[in-house]
Amino acid sequence: MKLLIVDDQNSVHMFLDKMLESHTVGISGVFHAYNGKEALVLLEREKPDIMLLDVKMPVMDGLETLRQINAAGIQVRTIILSAYNEFEYARKALLFHVKDYLLKPIDWEELSDKLRMLICQAREDAVSAIQERVGDYLNGQKVASRDFALSFEKLDIKGYGFLCSRSGEGIKLPDEIPAQMICACSSEDLNMSLIRTEDSGVWDALREHFCREDALFIGFSLYQERPEQAPEAMRQSIEALKQGFYEPGTYRYEPDVFSQTSSQLEMELAGRIQDAYLNGDVQNVKLLVERLFTLFRRTKTPPQYVQEFCYSFLLHLNKDFITTFQQLKGSSFTSEFNYYDAASLKNALLRMIINMQCDFEPEEASTDSDVVCRIKQYIDLHYNQDLSLETMSKHFFIGKYQISRIFKKKFEINYSDYILKVRMENAALLLTATSCKLYEIAHKTGFEETSYFSNVFKKYYGVTPNEYRKMEESS
Structure with missing residues (x-):
């Protein structure tokens, strides 16, 4: 200052x-x-x-x-x-x-206290100014390079980078790496954070740390030292996030990762999908859509092109189904940020094709949020069965990362935590309302091994299943 x-x-x-x-x-x-x-x-x-x-x-x-x-x-x-x-x-x-x-x-003591207070206020204002500019960028507004210079100077930011992640995925910096999160801003689809680091080595160490988190989608900009590079660094972090379209993970920005050309084979597969759809062969539709997305992945087709291809293909199948598209993803269905991963887009495509095959009315088509609500209901009724994200993804035609993200956002609880909650509550009910053996209760609540069930129960309630039963009987 x-x-x-x-x-x-x-x-x-x-x-x-x-x-x-x-x-x-x-x-x-x-x-x-x-x-x-x-x-x-x-x-x-x-x-x-x-x-x-x-x-x-x-x-x-x-x-x-x-x-x-x-x-x-x-x-x-x-x-x-x-x-x-x-x-x-x-x-x-x-x-x-x-x-x-x-x-x-x-009076120096009095003056120094006032100076510290004003410095704190100035820093807070500088952070707010940066956050406002980042928010503008996420909302599609043009941001000038000069907009960051004064705020960066006030905060003494000499080295930095931007992280971009999917909405709903909180990013927590590890204590052992000397990096500071200056601010974080969110839109409907994206989270973006400005991170200050000492040098490029720290920035690389931070990326390596998140590389160990398999389920995360994170895009890293290149390390920057000049404040006027902030708009470019934000763009880089978004482009890096797109690199996780076919495989989740942590990616550093690299130019020209995706191919810009389409192939004759994808058009042939689209034609075969249309034939299978017209013949009512749902299983063949599923198989051919899988092949289409395998082709996209192998040729590194850009995410935006894949989304526009799917959108155009669905319109080709049924021009009157545009209402469904708008319901499913709103007026910005073709926005490049609607689906971050190919699995979610593939399942959405399959779900819409099957909706059309079954002659559903447009207003009856399910949104991703509707599907996640049905998954929650399925958990409530089938808590003793396999409820892995992979299984639910295949059963409900929705990407597993989409399930996890929307479930947390809609119900304010992690998907796995909710399954545990339902199983433990039903186990407690069986312990107090029935005379079932422990191995029977374990099986009825989705546990293959009684010992594992007992350990999980004790961790959840603080007492063993037998102790819980005795406490309830004596109360």
Whole structure:
């Protein structure tokens, strides 16, 4: 943070320089002016964050300086330092939104407390300004490179990068890596975080850490050192996230990852899918759609092209089904951010084709959210069966990562935690309402081994199944 000292007494400048050198308050640069006219020049050129301003000075006094600052629209947090303990001075100064009015001789403890408070406020404002720009970018607005320079300077950001993840996937930085999350911003589909790091080595270490998290989709921008590269770094993080379209994981931005050409084979497969659809051969439709997406993956077809291909193909099958498309994903169905992974898009395509094959009315077609609600109902009734994400994905034609993400967002509980909750609650009910043996209860609640069931039950309730039964019987 930059500090401007404006006072006609050299002794004040010397005292403050000495105290700032020997005490850490968060000031990184100090500038000196001996009257208001000099102060205005430094305010325009150096853009300090905080100003200590004397009232009585030659050439231009403090109050006139405040008037001109206000007229010019200059933003600087100001503390008045004055030997005049008069209400009128203080009243006039406060009219110009001065933060505080301190009397000379200067009490360093009081002043340092005020400086720390203003520095904290300035940093918070800088973070808010960055967050606003990131939010604008996520919402499709153009962001200028210069929009980040001043805020980065206030926060002393010299090395940084952006992370982009799917909405609903929180990113927690590991304690052992010296990286700091400056801010995080979310849209309906994306989370984006600005991370400050010491150097490119730390940035690489952070990426390697998240590479061990198999189920995450994270895009890393390249490491940056200049604030004007922020818009480009945000774009890179989104492009890197797209690299997980065919395989979830953590990716660093690389240009030209995907092929830009289509093949004759995909058109032939589309024709065969259409024939199978017209013949009512649902099983063959499933098989051919699998082959189509295998082809997309093998040729590294760009995600946006795959989505537009699917959209056009469905319209080709049934031009009147556009209402269903709009219901399923809203008016932005073809947006490049609707589906981050090929599995979710493939299952959505299959579900819509089967909806059309079964002559469903457009308003009867299921949204992804509707399907996840049905999965929750399925868990409530079939908690003793295989409820893995892979199984549910195949059964309900929805990507497993889509299930996990939407389930957490809709019901505010992780998918696996909900399954455990249902199984444990039903196990507790069976223990108190029946005389079933433990192995029977374990089997009825989806556990193959009694010992594992007992361990899970004790961890969940704090007591063993037998202890729980005895407690309930005695109550």
